[in-house]
Amino acid sequence: MGNLYGVIGDPIAHSLSPLMHNDAFRSLQLDHNYYPFHVTPSHLPDAVKGMKALGVNGFNVTIPHKVTILPLLDKIDSLANAIGAVNTVVRENNELVGYNSDGLGFIRALKEEWKADLENEKVLIIGAGGAAKAIYYSLVYDGVQTIDICNRTPERAVQLVQSCPYPSQSNVLLMEEAEENLGEYTLLIQTTSIGMIPNITDSPISVQNIKPGTHVVDIIYNPFETMILKEAKQKGATTSNGLGMFIYQGAIAFEKWTGQTPNINRMKNIVANHLG
Ligand code: ATR
The missing domain is CATH 3.40.50.10860 (Leucine Dehydrogenase, chain A, domain 1)
Incomplete structure (x- = not known):
């Protein structure tokens, strides 16, 4: 049996x-x-x-x-x-x-689907909840040292970075700062629940300043394409959903x-x- x-x-x-x-x-x-x-x-x-x-x-x-x-x-x-x-x-x-296996699954998906060269990316994580923590710690554990974070409640992002037991260098940004400086990043990781069914027109951040060629990953897969992914694509970014x-x-x-x-x-x- x-x-x-x-x-x-x-x-x-x-x-x-x-x-x-x-x-x-x-x-x-x-x-x-x-x-x-x-x-x-x-x-x-x-x-x-x-x-x-x-x-x-x-x-x-x-x-x-x-x-x-x-x-x-x-x-x-x-x-x-x-x-x-x-x-x-x-x-x-x-x-x-x-x-x-949440964060490791995220990394493996990124490597398989996008052939990520993670050590050379400038990474910004949006959100500082449980999912962000699993992804941030797994990325740092995997050797990616420069990862910035923005969150509606910045104190939560500071706490997340400070409690990481692996060596890392991170700036915590206010959402407005992140929007302004979005062009500096090559990989954006959206970890909040914003944009999930039924609130499919919501987006956690404006991608107005994103650079073409940036890769944007949303951990949401329902809907398959969230508003942030749609808007990023229109700006010339490549995208992956959370599937x-x-x-x-x-x-x-x-x-x-x-x-x-x-x-x-x-x-x-x-x-x-x-x-x-
Ligand atoms: P999970 O464990 O699924 O990551 P969580 O711990 O509740 O869930 O975290 C949710 C994330 O979505 C947080 O980054 C949260 O921001 P705050 O730390 O400021 O609460 C973010 N989030 C949820 N609803 C939001 C909203 N309406 N606007 C901005 N951020 C939101």
Whole structure:
């Protein structure tokens, strides 16, 4: 019999992870199954114990449990510990070990889809929430040292930079400063929820001053093309949406669980077709 996998979150009904992982299992003829588990915050400790007791081999963790699950696991990988959030749990020698593949998935998507030469880019991250933190720390961990950040609440960006345990050099900019100086950057990373369905005409920043040839990535994939990506394209930028990050964070988890590499195009197609 195959192994059991899943994702815990609240809400969880709309998660596309079961579709993506079950199809990847089938396509590699693995007899495993991946289920969505609706776990409310008050049930999280029992749910983690249950995962361990029932022999679940690995699971993903999504909102609102990515941070609160840390003290409930047996071990935390160093990058996940630095980020302070876990999205992937792997059973290793009967211990539950927490990892974070969000930022690494983002980087892998960027390298695969855009052939990024990250060490030579001038990077600006828009936003300073949980997603920005995973991406910023993973980029710095990967050797990218110059990354600026702008956020509506600049104190949050300062806090994010100051708490990074890896060496980095960053300026925190006010949104207006970032808009003014946008032409200095070659890679813009949009990490806020602004522009997501249903608010598809919203944008977190004006791209009036963007340089043609700049690459803009939005971590949102619903809609496929957010307003900031549309406007950036009109200014001659190249763009990527957040589908790649979602697929690769899943692929990294899949590799940890099974030791096998899933077919990325197949994963992407099944998720994209579902989103329509
Ligand atoms: P996540 O964990 O998904 O990143 P989060 O921690 O709530 O979510 O962070 C959301 C990000 O979107 C933050 O950068 C937030 O800015 P603040 O730190 O100033 O709150 C940004 N954000 C959300 N709504 C916003 C809005 N209406 N205008 C500007 N920024 C917004």
